[in-house]
Amino acid sequence: xxxxxxxxxxxxxxxxxxxxxxxxxxxxxxxxxxxxxxxxxxxxxxxxxxxxxxxxxxxxxxxxxxxxxxxxxxxxxxxxxxxxxxxxxxxxxxxxxxxxxxxxxxxxxxxxxxxxxxxxxxxxxxxxxxxxxxxxxxxxxxxxxxxxxxxxxxxxxxxxxxxxxxxxxxxxxxxxxxxxxxxxxxxxxxxxxxxxxxxxxxxxxxxxxxxxxxxxxxxxxxxxxxxxxxxxxxxxxxxxxxxxxxxxxxxxxxxxxxxxxxxxxxxxxxxxxxxxxxxxxxxxxxxxxxxxxxxxxxxxxxxxxxxxxxxxxxxxxxxxxxxxxxxxxxxxxxxxxxxxxxxxxxxxxxxxxxxxxxxxxxxxxxxxxxxxxxxxxxxxxxxxxxxxxxxxxxxxxxxxxxxxxxxxxxxxxxxxxxxxxxxxxxxxxxxxxxxxxxxxxxxxxxxxxxxxxxxxxxxxxxxxxxxxxxxxxxxxxxxxxxxxxxxxx
Ligand code: BG6
Numbered sequence: 001x002x003x004x005x006x007x008x009x010x011x012x013x014x015x016x017x018x019x020x021x022x023x024x025x026x027x028x029x030x031x032x033x034x035x036x037x038x039x040x041x042x043x044x045x046x047x048x049x050x051x052x053x054x055x056x057x058x059x060x061x062x063x064x065x066x067x068x069x070x071x072x073x074x075x076x077x078x079x080x081x082x083x084x085x086x087x088x089x090x091x092x093x094x095x096x097x098x099x100x101x102x103x104x105x106x107x108x109x110x111x112x113x114x115x116x117x118x119x120x121x122x123x124x125x126x127x128x129x130x131x132x133x134x135x136x137x138x139x140x141x142x143x144x145x146x147x148x149x150x151x152x153x154x155x156x157x158x159x160x161x162x163x164x165x166x167x168x169x170x171x172x173x174x175x176x177x178x179x180x181x182x183x184x185x186x187x188x189x190x191x192x193x194x195x196x197x198x199x200x201x202x203x204x205x206x207x208x209x210x211x212x213x214x215x216x217x218x219x220x221x222x223x224x225x226x227x228x229x230x231x232x233x234x235x236x237x238x239x240x241x242x243x244x245x246x247x248x249x250x251x252x253x254x255x256x257x258x259x260x261x262x263x264x265x266x267x268x269x270x271x272x273x274x275x276x277x278x279x280x281x282x283x284x285x286x287x288x289x290x291x292x293x294x295x296x297x298x299x300x301x302x303x304x305x306x307x308x309x310x311x312x313x314x315x316x317x318x319x320x321x322x323x324x325x326x327x328x329x330x331x332x333x334x335x336x337x338x339x340x341x342x343x344x345x346x347x348x349x350x351x352x353x354x355x356x357x358x359x360x361x362x363x364x365x366x367x368x369x370x371x372x373x374x375x376x377x378x379x380x381x382x383x384x385x386x387x388x389x390x391x392x393x394x395x396x397x398x399x400x401x402x403x404x405x406x407x408x409x410x411x412x413x414x415x416x417x418x419x420x421x422x423x424x425x426x427x428x429x430x431x432x433x434x435x436x437x438x439x440x441x442x443x444x445x446x447x448x449x450x451x452x453x454x455x456x457x458x459x460x461x462x463x464x465x466x467x468x469x470x471x472x473x474x475x476x477x478x479x480x481x482x483x484x485x486x487x488x489x
Contacts, residue, residue, distance in 0.1 A: 009042035010429050011111045013102065015093060015127055016119035017047025017058065021146075023065040026118060029421035031066055034082040035075060036416070038426055046105055047088045058088035093123050099130035108138045114428060117145035125162040132166045143167050144428045146175035147238055148229065152453070153446040160439045173428045174437040178239040180420025183376040183408070185435075187246040187348075188255075190374070190382070197372075198251070200352075202327040207369060210334045210349040210488055211243055214341035216293060218468070219315070223306035230313045232285075235337045237449045241268065242437075243376075244333060247348060248323055257434040261441060268444040272322040279455035284464065284476045286316030288340040291468030298340060298468045314463040315339045318476040319452075320483070334480055336487070340468035346376040349488045360387075363399035373488065380408040 012030075014022050033039050047058045062083065066074050087105060091098045106113055113136060117124060124145065131137055143163065150156025163172055178184050191197055200206075213235060219226040226234065245264040252259035274282050289300040301307070301315050316338030323333065350372040358367040364387075371385040384404040389397055427435050464473035471489065480486055 009040035009044075009111045010114050011044050011046060011106045011108075012114045012116060012425075012429075013046045013048055013106070014116045014118055015048045015123070016117070017088070018049040018051060018053075018061060019118055021118045022047070023061065024069050025421050026116065026425070027062045027065050028069050029419060029425055031062075031070065031074075031078065031082050032418070032422050033426060034085075035078045036418075036422075039085070042111060043085060043429075044087065044105070044111070045085045046102075047086065048091050048093070048102075049088075050090065050092055052090050053088050055087045059083050059086050062086055093119065093130065094126050096126075096130050096133055099134040102134055102136055106136045108136055108141065112429070112431075113138070113141040115141065115143045116425075117143065121148055121150070121159060124159055128162050128166045137166070139168075139171075140431070141167075142171050142173055142428055142431065144173040144175060144425075146177070148233070149174060149442055150446065151229070151233060152450050153443060156442055156446050160443070164439075169439060170433065172436075172439075173424075173433060174439075174442065175424055176238050176242050176437055177420045177424065178242050179435040179437075180422075180424040181376065182417055183374075183380045184243060184246060186408075187243075187374070191247075192251050203329050203331050205352055206331050207351045207353045208332050208334065208483075208485060209247060209351065210347075211240055211247070211336075212345060212347050212349075212487070213240055213243075213337040214343065214345045214471070215337075215339050216341065216344045218288070218298065218301070218340050219304055221305055223304055226315075227308070227311050227313045230317075231315050231337055231339065232317050232449060232453065236317055236319075236335065237445050240335050240337055241445050241448075243348065244321070244335065248328060248333070250327070255434065257432070257436075257438075260434060261438045265438075265440055265444055266325070267323060268441060268448065270323045270325040270328075271448045272324050273448065274319065274452045274455060276455045276458045279452065279459055281320075281482070282479075283317065283319040283452060283456075284473060284479050285314035285456065285461075286318075286338060286466045286473040286476070287311075287313070287463040288315050288338070288468045289465045291340070291470065293340065293342075293469040300465075300468065301340075312462045316341075316463070316466060316472045316476075318472060318479055320479060332483060332485075334485070334487070336472060336476060338466075338472050342469055342471050344378055347488070348374040348376070350374075351485075360397065360399050362396045363387075368401060371488070382406045 014026060016022055030045060089101050089105065091101055115131065117127060119127070150159050191201065245267045248267045249263035250266065252263045287301045290303065291298060302309055302311060318334070318336035321333040321335055352370040354369045355367055358364070360367060368387065373383050373385065375381045383406065386402060386404065387399045388402045390400045392398065424435060464475050466473040471487070477487065
């Protein structure tokens with residue numbers, strides 16, 4: 001990752017600049033990059049949207065967004081510099097002749113053109129065509145976009161092909177915002193910089209692995225999007241599978257995008273298909289009903305704004321995943337993710353195998369196995385659950401479960417932690433694709449997800465209800481109980 005430097009200032013064009021993603025995340029992250037002095041002096045930020053607006057109208061919107069979402073006071077001198085970079089163009093993105101307006105502000109000889117697609121996917125193709133005709137694209141122009149990149153393999157291939165007609169693969173930066181998270185990246189360090197883990201990370205020592213991405217939020221007024229999508233496509237196809245590949249992949253040769261992507265794809269290819277024959281045993285779908293979260297009553301999924309009463313979209317999914325390769329033979333990965341769960345928690349639990357013989361029967365008839373728990377959010381850290389002797393003399397040796405606890409916020413107190421978008425925008429500006437998804441990766445993930453969704457359709461069952469504020473439907477407990485295991489609570 002070292003060899004990429006910020007080598008040139010950029011023209012960063014945000015298509016859909018007045019939308020949610022831009023105003024809640026992108027502008028805030030760009031301001032933070034400004035504050036950290038990570039933007040080149042000549043870099044410009046150009047907002048593009050359908051509505052008529054002067055430059056100063058856009059500057060006002062940016063300022064209002066910062067006030068609402070920054071979580072700290074706006075620094076006057078940083079703001080002055082930041083706002084001087086902002087300009088706005090009104091473009092109807094479906095009208096090809098309007099793209100020539102970009103020529104008035106873009107200078108592809110002096111600055112790298114970064115096109116950030118912060119728009120609904122139906123516009124992707126139009127923008128690609130508009131840009132192709134505009135005459136502003138050079139070989140180092142880049143395009144950045146994020147999910148939904150399709151809703152199945154076929155639609156994802158169509159989107160990718162539309163991009164491929166205009167851009168080469170190394171110009172395309174597909175975001176999964178989990179890859180911008182400090183703690184997700186730390187998985188690489190944990191696994192490949194610490195010999196105790198490099199040598200104890202396979203079927204010889206590990207019994208099973210759990211990945212939980214539990215959210216407190218519901219669908220946040222996004223009925224139209226979410227009801228068409230469901231938790232499987234919203235969270236599992238991308239964020240959970242990305243975490244899984246980081247946990248399961250072989251050591252890459254180096255940190256270059258090519259090496260890391262190669263190893264991630266091998267894992268995605270090795271995922272055992274979930275099919276009509278085994279879907280009932282291997283998966284659980286749920287949908288939240290009304291319940292209590294932190295003492296407040298919250299509505300059920302079917303009572304959310306805009307809801308249609310008969311929706312069978314899942315807001316929770318749990319599954320047993322098997323990876324058919326040498327390292328992970330007979331080591332199940334249990335994944336679960338849901339909305340309106342008991343609390344926000346993203347966590348990986350590595351359950352080590354039990355020892356073959358127990359000499360401490362006085363303390364434990366069944367000697368508990370070690371556990372490594374990696375907390376990704378909200379509290380970032382790592383703990384190892386182990387056994388220690390209770391101090392004392394006389395009598396037999398008595399053991400007690402203890403924890404080796406490492407909290408990142410304590411250990412790295414003086415280090416500023418950047419958000420995912422800051423990191424990803426910066427890496428796109430540097431032209432470093434390591435933290436972005438390749439076409440092959442996305443399509444491989446869809447192939448696996450499509451098979452599950454297809455099996456559900458044949459199964460023709462509705463998701464199981466679970467009360468908001470719980471850990472999901474009871475059948476998700478049964479999913480592990482059948483294998484003699486339990487979720488880490
Ligand atoms: C997004 C999903 O990709 O990730 C949302 O569309 C979800 O539905 C969000 O709430 C979760 O992200 P984070 O960073 O809060 O874990």
